[in-house]
Every structure is written in structure tokens, then in C-alpha cells.
Amino acid sequence: MSDLTPDFIEMAKCLFVGYKALTINETPVSCLLEDRSTSSIISIGYNYTNTSLNGTKHAEFIAVRKLKDKNPDIDFSTVKMYVSVEPCIMCASFLRQLGIGEVIYGCSNDRFGGNGTVLSVHSDSNLPQENYTSYGGILRTEAIQLLRNFYIQENESAPQPKIKKNKEIENKTFPPNRFNLSREEFIDHYGVERIGVFESGEEEITPKLGKGYSLKEFIDLKSLKDIPYLEEDLGVVTEDQVNEFLDLFFDISDDGKVNYSKAIRKFNSKKRHLEE
Numbered sequence: 188m189s190d191l192t193p194d195f196i197e198m199a200k201c202l203f204v205g206y207k208a209l210t211i212n213e214t215p216v217s218c219l220l221e222d223r224s225t226s227s228i229i230s231i232g233y234n235y236t237n238t239s240l241n242g243t244k245h246a247e248f249i250a251v252r253k254l255k256d257k258n259p260d261i262d263f264s265t266v267k268m269y270v271s272v273e274p275c276i277m278c279a280s281f282l283r284q285l286g287i288g289e290v291i292y293g294c295s296n297d298r299f300g301g302n303g304t305v306l307s308v309h310s311d312s313n314l315p316q317e318n319y320t321s322y323g324g325i326l327r328t329e330a331i332q333l334l335r336n337f338y339i340q341e342n343e344s345a346p347q348p349k350i351k352k353n354k355e356i357e358n359k360t361f362p363p364n365r366f367n368l369s370r371e372e373f374i375d376h377y378g379v380e381r382i383g384v385f386e387s388g389e390e391e392i393t394p395k396l397g398k399g400y401s402l403k404e405f406i407d408l409k410s411l412k413d414i415p416y417l418e419e420d421l422g423v424v425t426e427d428q429v430n431e432f433l434d435l436f437f438d439i440s441d442d443g444k445v446n447y448s449k450a451i452r453k454f455n456s457k458k459r460h461l462e463e
């Protein structure tokens with residue numbers, strides 16, 4: 188598979204859903220469900236654990252619930268999930284029981300990941316249901332960066348603001364890019380021409396081989412407004428928000444490395460705007 192642009196477009200939209208969740212003080216973990224035959228978005232989900240005080244309202248559950256409400260007899264093998272963070276063990280098990288067709292995720296979930304980081308619930312042959320394929324690393328650093336914005340503002344709003352901790356988060360480069368795939372699985376999905384990304388651990392997957400990207404290539408106001416459920420659930424999408432969102436992320440250079448020279452901003456929910 189040499190041109191991954193369609194996956195990057197969907198993941199960029201998915202991250203924007205996470206950004207909208209961040210504006211209501213939710214953890215920016217988000218997902219989109221796509222009909223595999225038409226490639227149209229049929230549901231969205233975002234973390235709803237803070238507002239609802241329900242620790243199980245993960246993005247994946249919300250997206251599936253919405254879809255089932257509308258289409259109770261849906262065959263989930265026809266559905267592809269884009270999720271900003273690797274599904275946790277609980278969600279990974281839920282997706283397997285549903286018989287989800289395929290999962291594409293952004294960054295790994297180092298503490299609870301159920302698609303290979305902690306447990307391989309998606310492929311464990313001891314489980315009775317069908318395996319599902321799961322591929323990570325699409326907009327990986329952007330998914331991490333969005334989460335960092337959440338932790339920074341959490342620290343700032345703590346009774347004793349954890350400024351030192353913020354400095355740690357802000358200074359951090361990104362963790363190595365490790366795939367929860369065998370070499371063969373990686374080649375199968377991403378193509379042998381990208382094997383350098385697999386081997387080095389210091390490069391990101393780019394949509395086109397040898398060509399960097401900026402998130403603004405993948406989204407615009409109209410395509411975001413067209414995401415089903417987004418505006419009714421999380422408010423109107425404005426041009427200002429799109430610009431704020433795009434300012435949160437570094438670009439990726441042609442060599443697949445993060446271009447740290449771009450000045451990015453951080454999200455401040457209290458002031459409801461971004462600061463330098």
C-alpha cells in the first residue's frame with residue numbers, strides 16, 4: 188500500500204473530534220467508524236469519562252453505541268475504526284466480541300494497550316472470536332501532542348499548579364516509533380518500501396513515501412463540518428477552531444522526522460484560546 192493519504196485524512200478528522208472533546212475538558216481520545224465499502228463516516232466517539240463521571244465511557248463504546256442505535260443489525264465486519272490511541276484492553280476485547288473489521292490507531296497506549304502493547308487481545312488465538320487486524324502509527328506524534336495539551340492544562344488547573352511537570356511534558360521529544368507488528372505484518376500493510384520506518388524507530392509513517400506533511404493538507408472547515416454527529420454533540424465547528432487545532436502540531440519532514448523548528452502553541456481551556 189503505497190499511498191496512505193485516505194488513512195491520514197480520516198485520522199486527521201478523528202484528531203479534530205478529540206480536539207473538540209478537549210474544549211469541553213475531556214481527555215482527547217477519539218474515534219471514527221467508517222463503512223469499509225463506501226469509505227463514509229458512520230459514527231464518531233470521544234472520551235466522555237470526566238463529564239459523565241463514568242470511567243467506562245471510552246471513545247470506542249460511544250461510537251459503537253451511536254451506530255447501534257441507528258442500525259441495530261449492523262455487521263461490524265463491514266466497519267473500520269480509526270482511533271487516536273490504541274484501544275485499551277477493555278475496548279480491545281469489546282471490539283473483538285463485536286467482530287470489528289479493522290482498526291487503525293495513532294499512538295500506542297503504553298499502560299493499557301490491548302492491541303499489542305500490553306496484551307494482544309486483537310490477535311490472541313486463545314480467544315474464541317475472530318481476530319481483527321490493527322495497525323498503529325498514523326498521525327502518531329500528533330495524537331501524543333494532543334494528549335500532552337490535556338495533561339498540561341490539567342496540571343495548570345491543579346490547586347498547586349504543576350509548572351515543573353509541564354516543563355517536563357513540553358520539553359519532551361516523542362518516544363520511539365515501535366509497531367506492534369512482526370516485520371512481515373508491517374511489510375504486508377505498509378509496504379516494503381517503508382521498512383526503514385519499522386527498523387529505525389525514529390521516523391514516522393508519511394502518507395506518501397519520502398514526502399513530509401502538514402496536518403492542514405488533510406482537513407478543511409467543510410470536511411470537518413460534514414462529520415456526522417460532531418456539531419450536534421460538541422458544538423459548531425468554526426474556522427478559528429480549525430486554525431487553533433492546526434497550530435498545535437509540528438510538521439513532519441520529508442525524512443519522516445518531526446520538524447521541531449515550527450513554533451507550536453498549546454491549548455488553554457480556561458482562557459478558551461491558545462497561547463504562545
Ligand SMILES: [Zn+2]
Nearest residue numbers: 245274275278
Ligand atoms: Zn478503552
